[in-house]
Amino acid sequence: MFYHKLGKVPRKRHVVVKNGDQLVYEKLMGQEGFSGVSSLLYKDQIPCSAVDVSPLIGRKPSTGDCNTNLNYKHYKTQQLNPDSNVFSARSPLLENSEVEISVSTYLYSGIFVNSSCHEVYFIEEGEGNLLSEFGVLAVSSGDYVVIPKGLYYQWDIKTSVKYILIQSKQAIKFPKRYLNAMGQFLEDSPICERDINVPSHLDPIFDKREHKILGRRDDTYFEVTLDHHPFDTIGWDGYLYPYSISIHDFEPLVGRLHMPPPIHQMFESANFVICNFVPRLYDFHPEAVPAPYYHHNVDSDEVLYYVKGNFMSRSGIEQGSITLHPAGLVHGPQPGKVLESIGKKKTDELAVMIDTFQPLYSSKRAEDISVKDYHKSWLENK
Ligand SMILES: [Fe+2]
Known part of the structure; x- marks a missing residue:
């Protein structure tokens, strides 16, 4: 990925930043400890001001191992029973210890965080936005939306939707052979930087009421209640953020x-x-x-x-x-x-x-x- 920034970012990291009279709080979001890609966000409220954490409010439905017998398979997802809640919508059709693949027409409307997996949504049908601490990312049919592990996000899609969700224990990247030593796409790559859509603008929410975030950790779901809305970012910069790329741009x-x-x-x-x-x-x-x-x-x-x-x-x-x-x-x-x-x-x-x-x-x-x-x-x- 490439460096990107939105909103108000001070010239130096880790210095005093104020929004009016009020101190602004830094939040570093990074992978592989402090060694992987990261972004530094500037938050209106203390980002971990949790009122409550409920560690177990649901469990990933048991999927069983139906096809332990080796065989060719053809599944018709058009015949899936419509999901009515987030737990069944995220329930995999196919999985192993590293990746889960689900298909649904139900999109959770609340704030969500996946603490165990990186996610790719392939939006077969749907138009709207992905909202997050990193701003507003426009989403259309045909987009792959790549969501890093640990992102607080919320879908704002008013149309009907159908999507494939791929949840991965390991990060999802572009193929190394498409990139030069500086991480730039090569001339013969089928995709390039211009095809990658990043959050276009911040639309911070300054709301000091309690807000709930539904999360996944391993096979359980938890809920965190913050004393404010988590999308209160006034600026950020770095290499880690949600993005999309359209299948039609390949x-x-x-x-x-x-x-x-x-x-x-x-x-x-x-x-x-x-x-x-x-x-x-x-x-x-x-x-x-x-x-x-x-x-x-x-x-x-x-x-x-x-x-x-x-x-x-x-x-x-x-x-x-x-x-x-x-x-x-x-x-x-x-x-x-x-x-x-x-x-x-x-x-x-x-x-x-x-x-x-x-x-x-x-x-x-x-x-x-x-x-x-x-x-x-x-x-x-x-
Ligand atoms: Fe094949």
Whole structure:
């Protein structure tokens, strides 16, 4: 990330700052102790003035391990029962010890903090803002919204929404190979700094009434009551802040012959990657086969969420479908799809892919929406 600042920031760190007659309080938010990326915020009120902390007001629903038997899976998220509370909305469809993947149309309207995981929301549908101590970040359909662990945030979205939430124990970053030694995007990267949207302005709330923050810590939910509103920042600067990047701003790389999935990569974390398939021209060698070859990824489980368009290699897939192709099993185009792709010039597919380096396990919630016998969909005469 790059340095950014908003609002009133003094010339030196850790000096007396006043707002009128009143002292302003510094709050450092940083990762990896004091060694990772950080930002320094200037707050109207003492940021830890808690009236009450309730350590356990809920538990992450038990997900079980439904698919401990290795198999191909197809889940239809269109068939999910609508969530009516934050706990079920955040309940994973797929998870392992490092990452959780959920899909919902319910967005919690209160202030939230995730104390255990970094988060990426892929906003399939929705328009509005993400509010936080760092200011106002505009959000649109197609955005990935990256929320660092420990951020107090609140959604301000009045439209209907549907989103994928990816919760990760480790930080979510842009791929190192896209960056030069100074952290600047290289010329051949499919994304660059201009594609990254940062909080545009501060809209501080000076409210000395009590405000509750719902938080997650490991598998439990807690509630902190502060004696003021936490979005009382009058200025901040640093390298750590929420940001968004649109799937529509990803510039696809194309070649004469089929290029492997890493060219579609948007983010990396220690234990998974996030890629996206976007509208693009197909491979242009006269004898090219645009559909992917069958592949056997022995080190990753592959999750694909189909956002829009006609996905070139798959049959029976709809908008909102998720497929899980686990490590240990070969996968690729379904019968007829290789032939169908030959001679095609372009695709309008839009999909998000999450490849995890440890096995994923599905919840009952996922199995309730799974397509029976998906594993037989490669049989020629089915
Ligand atoms: Fe694949």
